[in-house]
Amino acid sequence: MSMQQLLLDVFTPPKPNLGNFLVGKNAQVLHSLHALAQPSPANRLIYLYGPPGCGKSHLLKGAAELLGAGVLKGADRFVFKSATPTLIVDDIDQLTPYSQVQLFNACNAHLAGEKPVNIVMGSTYHPAELKIRDDLRTRISAGLCWRVEPLTDEEKFNALQAVARGRGLELSEEVVEYALRYFQRDMGSLMAVMDGLDRFSLEQHKPVSVHLLRHWMKRRESLVVKE
Template sequence: MQQLLLDVFTPPRPTLSNFLVGQNGQLVYELRELIQMKGTSPFVYIYGPSGCGKSHLLRGVASQLGVNVIAGGNRFVFKPGEQALVIDNIDRLTPYSQVQLFNAFNSSMAENKPGKIVLAGEHPTTELKLRDDLRTRIEAGLCLRVHPLSDQEKHAALQAMAKSRGLQLSEEVIEYALRYFQRDMGSLMAVMDGLDRFSLEQQKPVSVNLLRHWMKRRESLVIREYETRTV
């Protein structure tokens, strides 16, 4: 039970299916088309502020393409035999890695390897501090903004999730969660998942008092776990 409570903030494995779409219906459609090789372009760049769901989308795409997501801050070396390329935080690419990505675009256009390139960053291409020739390659594909969920959409999503689990969430509980927890949907869904399990363990309905009790218990378990590891 301790490990269960320690892990409650781990969001479920990101997929395109469990991404909360909101205003991003066209974006998700284009990513699905790209995966099935039906898209208008094999190159897609998605952008938006931190916490809007970019990494979730990239991991969902990468999983279906059978590749890993490359972190933009890590050293990237293009391998001509790669079948697909997925890179997050391209605004953090070093000059060397930018050259490697430029080479990947050229290889894809000439030899169709990698056949698909999916990238993500926080800013539109006009604001990216990248090489001009690389920016031109990125702009030749689809550049799509990821719209964050509004509080109203998050509210509706949490209610829908609760309903699917047979939970009754009061307005007070949802407002408390939106006020005091990380506001990205992955974290909020993980909180609801852990709270659901704690409610079953305690045999009590979900309430703000139960939420506070669960948080105090979790904090004490985290401290205990930390003390055990440092002894």
């Protein structure tokens, strides 16, 4: 891999799955999603909500990988198909009126014991705050509703340190605090930063430091491709 490829690709977060989700206070949420792969989970209709960056989209993609399904976005128009075993929809607050009817029909089929067997949904809003049709909101509320709790700065700090130790890196408190202060604070982006910084440290034959981090950023910015 060329140096240009190395630096331009470093902010690509790892592919989300349930195994690389940093749990924090969301152990029960993760357990309920893993349970969907079991023969008789207690709940197969699950709604996740929480603020941007909390990890709910990561969890939906992880559930999709686990169950061999895709993830629909609320802004995408879709038609409910009765043969679909698993339906996963993110940003349901953006559903069009037509798509809301389709999701309502899917929920009714699910509650009647038909397909889809699994329905997993997500958005920023608590069910009561969703600006969608009342009957669909009622169906969603009848399932298992989880608030996905964001990691605290302390949890992010500890997670980054743990990842670094696993790679044989020594990160000073100053380096981690710099990353938390100046980069996107979702864990996918922060993990991508650690990955890129690790590779750059090896290429430069220098230990990780704030100085190296700044140098890496300057090198990366100088390689931005202009259209």
